[in-house]
Amino acid sequence: MAVEDERPWAVVVHNDDVNTHIGVAYAVREAYGLPAERGLMLADDVHNAGEAELTWCSGREQAEETVRQLQLLGLRATVRGTSRG
Numbered sequence: 261m262a263v264e265d266e267r268p269w270a271v272v273v274h275n276d277d278v279n280t281h282i283g284v285a286y287a288v289r290e291a292y293g294l295p296a297e298r299g300l301m302l303a304d305d306v307h308n309a310g311e312a313e314l315t316w317c318s319g320r321e322q323a324e325e326t327v328r329q330l331q332l333l334g335l336r337a338t339v340r341g342t343s344r345g
Contacts, residue, residue: 267341269323271314274336275306284335288314291329313340 273284284306285299292314294302305312314330314337317323323339330337 287333
């Protein structure tokens with residue numbers, strides 16, 4: 261495993277012209293298990309800032325799997341590597 265893969269990775273949800281607040285809240289609940297209330301707060305952050313970090317993962321593969329699940333539910337999501345940690 262490369263050192264790059266061991267650093268923290270952010271799962272980022274991006275604003276789009278397709279998903280509603282309720283749709284974002286539903287998708288993060290289905291993919292990540294967040295309560296609906298927290299999902300709506302995340303949707304507000306996405307709408308207001310253009311993106312929001314859903315979670316941090318200790319490995320790149322875990323972050324990519326979460327992103328894949330979000331994308332299957334129609335969200336625009338990406339993995340962002342950081343120097344954090």
